[in-house]
Every structure is written in structure tokens, then in C-alpha cells.
Amino acid sequence: MTTAAALLRGPLVLTPEGSALVAEIEAYLATLPAATRQTAPYVCPLGSTVQAWNAAFPLTRPTLLDRLTHRPARPAPVTVADHLRLTSRYMAAFGWTQGRLWDTTGRVCLLGAQAAVLAHGYGTPGTVTRARVQVMEVLHATGRAHASPDRFNDAPGTRQADVHHLLDRASARALSLGI
Template sequence: MTTAVLAWGPLALTPEGSALVAEIEAYLATIPAAARPTVPYVCPLGSTLQPWNAGHPLRRPTLLDRLAQRPARAVPVTVADHLRLASRYISAFGWTQGALWDTAGRVCLLGAQAAVLANGYGLPETVVRARIQVMEVLHATGRPVASPDVYNDAPTTRQADVHHLLDRASARALSLGI
């Protein structure tokens, strides 16, 4: 048995396995490049990259909305969903301190919540209730700050801290059924 070393570690190849790999490569070489199936990028953790709002319906105007010439209604989301979407928005676009957003599109905690709301997920009341949950978690974990924004902008706060805070607040909201 021979051992081939690949980028992710040693892989023992038998002569039968080598023949199978050669046969697959020969077959793939016969397919025109335009006809080859495109495979989504798979991250090292094993899941495909998805948009920040994956799993949630898009806001779509109804016939009545179009007739009345009004914007589509917001997609209803729970407080827990809002907090998870805010975390995913920060993951997708980046995180910043000291501003709602910057020229690169990165957002702070409040900017992420505003972006989730602006994209049609939830109502302003949802955002208020979500911020209450964030404040409850901050105070329960010994970080008595005046607002989540003060915590976001603290020099010792990192992006991972914000994600952890949003995750804990989401879990708290879920346990309360809101």
C-alpha cells in the first residue's frame, strides 16, 4: 500500500482506489467546462455559505399592497429570531465600533438591528423587546452598562463578544417564548 500526502493529511490509497480516482478524473476531463456542475463553496466547518437571512422568507408585496401603492408588510419574526438575524448580519457584513455603519458596510450592534428591521424582518417593537433582552443579559452577566451600544463601543469588546451576547439574549428570549 502506498501513502499519498494531501493538503489535509495522509490518505492511504490502494491500487484499486488509485484506479478509481484515475477513472473519475478521465471522465471529468471529457465534460466541457461549461457543462460541469457548479458546486457551492464548502467552508472548512462543513456547511455551505448562505445569505444572512437564509431560512426566512423575503418581504413580498401582496396584490393589495400593490393596488394601494404601499410597501410590503414586514415579515413577522420573534425576538429570538431578530437577535439571531442581527448576529448573522454582523457575520455577513462585518462589525464596527463607534458608528452605526462605516463605508465598508460594517455595522455595530444597533446598526445590525436597524438593518434587520430595514430589510423587513419584524417591527420596531421587536427591536425594542430585543434590546431589553440584550440589556437583561448584560446586567445578569455583571456588565451594568447604560445601553448595548456602550458595550459595543467599549475598547475591550470584540466581535466574538457581541455574537456571544446576541446568542445568549436569543436563548433567553426563546426560553421566555418571545
């Protein structure tokens, strides 16, 4: 068939059922590990892409002097409100659990998430203490009589959404106080 005759027939239409190329590509993709099959970042229906839990916060890196003296990098300065936001984001990224700091799958409780944020170099132990005070203030202001944020986390009726809501309110309170 000549080129002119092929043009008169119309455009070439490939369908998944009739195309050997598509079948070959699908066979190749099936041999790849599951992690590499995703070609683009997941986009939720609301249009937001998945981001790291510490996105938009500076990464802590040791300086030359830190490396020479074998000391950890200085923590990134964060406000109490930022610490509470990071805690919520960490729990959202790795999962939530009750009755323990973390489990074998990486899920964390409220205290475990705060410890992880601190261990990643965001804030100081003083930041964590002030953040826990804000959480307790919100617990008491909302009429929840718990001895600590950890007791609230481990209470039988508490859900992950309740903990995130508590952290969000405590972060807003800390932001309004300027801490």
C-alpha cells in the same frame, strides 16, 4: 499508429505541464472576472456551505394591494429570539464596526445590524425594542454595567465575538421565555 497499438501502450495520461488543453483552459479562466471564477459555493472545513444571512426566513414581498397603494410590504413576523439571531447573522455576513451605525464598506454595529434587519422587513419596531430589553437583561445578568447595548458595542475592550456571544445568550433567554 493503429487503434490496437494505442491500446497496448496504455491509457492516455494528461499532466498540467504537458497538456495544451489545460493551458488553454487556464488562459481562458484568467480572462474572466474574479467573481465568475468560483464554480461551486465555498464549503468550509466543517462541511457547511455559505448561506445568506436571512436563509430559512421568509422574504417580504409586496402584495398587489401594497403595490397599488404604494405602501411597503408587511413585515415578516419574527420572534424576539429570531430577531436576535438575524442580527448576529447580519453582522457576521457584512462585518462589525464600532463608533458608528455603519461604514462605507457595509460593516455595522449592533444597533446598525438591528436597524438593517428591521429595514429588510423582519419584525416590527416593537420586536426590536423587546430584543434590546433582552440584550440589556443579559448584560446586567453577566455583570457588565453598560447604559445600553450600544455602549457595550462601542467599549474599547469589546470584540466582535463578544457581541455575537451576547446576542446568542439574549436569543436563548428570549427563546426560554417564549418571546
